[in-house]
């Protein structure tokens with residue numbers, strides 16, 4: 209949902225964006241790339257860190273873009289004009305979503321040599337989740353997702369038919385995941401040309417998202433955990449139907465308040481900004497307001513996730529948005545149920561609704 213208080217943030221580069229296939233320096237040795245996405249969210253930011261590994265000069269890439277011809281062509285332009293003749297040494301991926309990991313397999317293969325592997329660095333949880341999801345038989349969508357949404361009140365047959373048909377959605381953007389990787393964990397440190405970048409694990413958006421903080425540069429590569437204009441998607445999905453990701457997400461962003469207020473935040477979507485603490489406070493307030501709305505609605509009558517959509521999102525949604533919104537609504541319901549403020553009620557119609565406790 210768009211941020212109504214965006215003006216509290218400061219965009220350090222104003223409206224300047226890197227042109228397609230080119231990069232822009234945002235901090236010493238840190239360059240910004242922007243690639244298109246075929247969604248309502250129409251772009252992703254990627255980062256290049258000037259690096260040196262085992263005495264070899266080159267680049268560390270952070271995130272990849274989805275696998276399609278347009279993104280590969282943009283990367284080719286970047287290789288030709290932006291690398292100062294140096295190789296890519298490794299590929300860091302913040303999390304397993306297609307826009308972040310899609311081309312990791314291609315980038316790692318392209319920059320590996322007989323002497324030296326260009327390795328993928330990622331959390332173990334997200335590497336495994338990506339490997340599983342990229343196999344069409346075990347991926348997202350399909351019959352299991354349709355059943356899950358139906359249980360939460362999405363009963364419209366044409367929507368369910370479209371969800372069923374989307375079984376290979378992830379694999380279409382992530383056809384392969386590198387077979388080997390190096391594990392990133394919370395508290396780990398990446399040395400990038402003499403500068404330390406600290407790994408910060410975050411939960412609730414992806415299985416185990418890794419953000420990178422460089423204290424010396426006062427820069428945070430926030431991935432999708434903190435975005436300036438839209439709120440991070442926090443969804444329950446059919447593979448983990450009882451999850452409570454909103455509680456995890458709120459805990460994760462609260463921990464980021466320990467970082468200095470003046471940190472330059474490099475988000476995966478939107479523009480680099482300062483105002484990290486203000487943005488975290490806005491996100492906390494946003495979710496508290498949604499939780500209050502859900503609680504109020506369920507006090508009047510038991511509601512399913514589907515019955516909450518118009519109330520929470522206040523606009524008609526297409527199918528792609530509806531599935532995201534359903535996941536978000538369920539995340540809010542589960543947080544309130546975990547706190548004992550709502551109780552699930554299983555209806556005779558097979559739909560799960562929630563009513564206020566006591």
Ligand SMILES: [Zn+2]
Nearest residue numbers: 303305414432
């Ligand atoms: Zn994501």
